[in-house]
Amino acid sequence: MRILYVVPVLFCCFFLMGVAGSQAKISADSTSYEHRLEEGIDAFYKSKWVKAQRIFDALKQQQPTDSRAYFFDSMIPFWKYYFGEKSSEAAEEFMQRSQKAIEVSTQQLNENSSDTTMVLMLSGLYGYQSLVLATEENYRAALQGGMTGFKYTRQLLSINDDNPKALIGKGIFYYMIGSVPNGLKWVTNMVGISADMQEGLEVLEQAANSDSYISNDAKMILAYLYEREEKYDRSLTHLEELCERYPENIIFQYNRARLLEKNNQPTLARKKYQQIVKMNTQVLEILQQKSKARLHNL
Missing domain, CATH: 1.25.40.10 (Tetratricopeptide repeat domain)
Incomplete structure (x- = not known):
């Protein structure tokens, strides 16, 4: 499969x-x-x-x-x-x-x-x-x-x-x-x-x-x-451009935070996760929950 x-x-x-x-x-x-x-x-x-x-x-x-x-x-x-x-x-x-x-x-x-x-x-x-x-x-x-x-x-x-x-x-x-x-x-x-x-x-x-x-x-x-x-650096380059164009898209923002964490940039990742938690969104609240969980681990 x-x-x-x-x-x-x-x-x-x-x-x-x-x-x-x-x-x-x-x-x-x-x-x-x-x-x-x-x-x-x-x-x-x-x-x-x-x-x-x-x-x-x-x-x-x-x-x-x-x-x-x-x-x-x-x-x-x-x-x-x-x-x-x-x-x-x-x-x-x-x-x-x-x-x-x-x-x-x-x-x-x-x-x-x-x-x-x-x-x-x-x-x-x-x-x-x-x-x-x-x-x-x-x-x-x-x-x-x-x-x-x-x-x-x-x-x-x-x-x-x-x-x-x-x-x-x-x-x-x-x-x-x-x-x-x-x-x-x-x-x-x-x-x-x-x-x-x-x-x-x-x-x-x-x-x-x-x-x-x-x-x-x-x-x-x-x-x-x-x-x-x-x-990860190349991946982040493209994600940052997408996040700039669609700042309200929680999926792009979450994946950017996740990649920052993977790329050994915990300070920037933490900042991005905090922004996601505060986003005013009515969709995919699970990504906000995941962001809260990641903040506890950083």
Whole structure:
């Protein structure tokens, strides 16, 4: 189950913002769909989930065939599940919402087979479902979902251009393939894919340096991967940039504090944990509880 676990864990770190980066230019009309979608996404990343939920519900009614609002609507219970307490209720709510997002996304892709955004979205949604199903110990369904998502990931890999959305998808997948243990290389060889971790990191850095909203995706996943490689200074560089952009996002702030502690910077870590405890947030209070516990150990 190692490969099944690694793939969706990496998906959860970059597909969210990748879909956000797929928006068209925002109209000057403040009531336009695109403007409201950006407002909802901004509220989502600022952890203002009640406001975000209200906006996504309105957008689904306004344009029921646009899958982006359904996607972010499903991400609210996913983040509650993945970053908070892994309750069966949150898992069930996510599965219901994500299935609707898959249905609408599939219809859009059927109408336009070259829609990179829908390929990206479907690959991510199936990856998220696999992660939740595996965590809930429904391994058969998790494997089926992972293989379906892999079909869309391969389609993304076939895109040969410098589109940041394609770069970030390729970068993370190359890294994942390169990180597979030698004893399991036969699995990747069987599906005809070979790559190395460094190649994946280089592609992701290229995406991070792009003049695109997607650069946030790359910074988020690079922070995760550099921590995995125990390159904490590099990880912190990207986390600090994310925290500066989204100071109200308790997830980014908590992970920055955690990395400061890991990087032998207890004074800065303690200061950051104290800030998290004082944050005025109505979501993921468990991270405030964890911050209090870490303060006792520093």
